[in-house]
Amino acid sequence: MSEAHLGTPLVLGTPVAEFEPRPPRRVGGYRPDTAVDGWSGGTFAARAASVRGYQHRHDGTPRQDDFAVSWHEGTGAVVAAVADGVSSVELAHLGATLACRSATDQLLRVLDAGEEPDWPEVMRCAGWALVEFAAAQAGDDDPSARAERLLSTTLLVALVRPRADGSAHAEMCRVGDSTGWVFDAGTWTRLTQESPGIAEVATVALPHLPRDLRAESVDLPAGSVLLLGTDGVGAALGDGAGLVGAAFAEALGTPPPPLEFARLLDFSRETFDDDRTLLGVWSGLGR
Template sequence: MSLPRHLYRLLFWPLTLLERRPPASAAAQRRHQPQQPGPRARETTVTANPPVPAQPGGERRNGSPPELSQWNSPVVGDPIHRFEPRPPASVSYRPDMVVDGWETDDLIVRAASIRGYVHRYRGTPRQDDMAVSLHRASGAVVFAVADGVSSARHSHIGASAACRASVNAIVARLDEGTDRIDWQGLVEQAAWQVIAQARAVLGDDTDTETAEREFATTLVAGLVRPTADGPEASMIHVGDSSAWILRGDRYQCLLESKYAPGADIVSSATTALPRMPRVTPRAGLLSAGEVLLLGTDGFGDPLGDGAGEVGRHFADALRRPGDPLRFARDLDFSRENFDDDRTLIALWPRSPQPPRRP
């Protein structure tokens, strides 16, 4: 069924953006202007002494309180130099960050999507997006995270469309009372919505190749549902967004991948929507003391194998659920050379409650 173009604009926010070509990145500016570290729209207050690099767990070497960036977020290692963020050049509202947090009988949820420092400097929109929802009848928590491909001009719109379409597809299956999710059908629906958005923005004659060039996005989508054996997570991915299990201070990557545009072999790890690779779902039980993490590469790249400063920062920050705003501040950490958008959804299984006395 096709919809009139004006309905696409109502159903799939945000609308098209009026973008300008960004200047060189902050890191490039620092390389070419060593005497003026970091671009600034106007100067901010700088202390006389250089900042002390943060230590694992957010502690400074001299034992003083953790260093904070100008946005009151933690500094991990060498910070990104201070500058005043620019608003995204857009005709529609695209907030700097989105934060969410709530709990069910079985799970505690925290989620945030943060505009990267390079996009704050350039005045371009956050290309990441996320969606997380509770299916009340089944108790399942349904989620999606997406990372618009950097080279695609309207990829933030593609990311939003993919997240919403994926969550809607899973919820629709749960509404039918089935435990079987049509994962391949989910990918097709998400891809169709990305193409539909491209045609709404660029014109009805927009082909798939143009949609991919202008709206391409990665995707991780799935759900965690209660079972007699504990919460069970199931998910698929397209592109280089991923998922991890955090146990204590150790990370297990569940969806190892990296997006490779133009790859000869098209797989779920080397492509992005609206291409439709064959996907294979991953599923497993969550145990008490574990945290399921779903994130874009803005989180995954600085995390690496989890053995470094960033891994220790999050192992400490996610040891127990904090308030949602603190979760967002921890995700917005400042670390030189890591300035991409960051999106992260974290799910903690709730400790089983002892039976009530009769």
């Protein structure tokens, strides 16, 4: 048996069965198992990681989650996005990447122009990026239908702007089941509620837009962290109570080194084997 390991995961409760990950099927280009980013800009620090779920590692499926995060120097703002490509479509991973990057690029252009974001327009542009990409793929269906068939993805986008007192203000808009949290002074606040009852698998996804699409707004005290996560994180973290919330709370009070952030996200916990993406923006640093 091979001694090769990606590293020992952090175990929370009962671990997932041990196995060596299979290489992802090569569809639509190269896709690394894990993506990590981290930096500080102005009064913010950002950390982000996207890890392939244990089920996808076991099956040889590419990571279908992704993120994008950038700093806008002119305004000191952070633009951030997380996305979860819909597994049943062939290029879900590319859909997630396209949606994150086009939404954050769009927000940066809005900030460059000194304008306020038109959130439905930002989401429509992200959806249209899928349509344009789909139009270049094989198929004789309408490009929008092809985008839905090949590239469907959820998307959660945030614009975080600093205030003079070190606090910050975030606007967020989402299509689908990703979640935001604020972790402040040891307390979790989940920004979206889940419905009780039978757990649902289906989610709204781009290139579809909810008709009642709106941005949500949240104040971020200095020292707090805004976290954006895909449902692979949301299912495990919930409202922050429990083992996962405790482990995150212990590690995320201040921005950890990016690779530690990724290792935290890659925790092993039985039955939690979906792809996971988590993006944190800490406010009021370096003051």
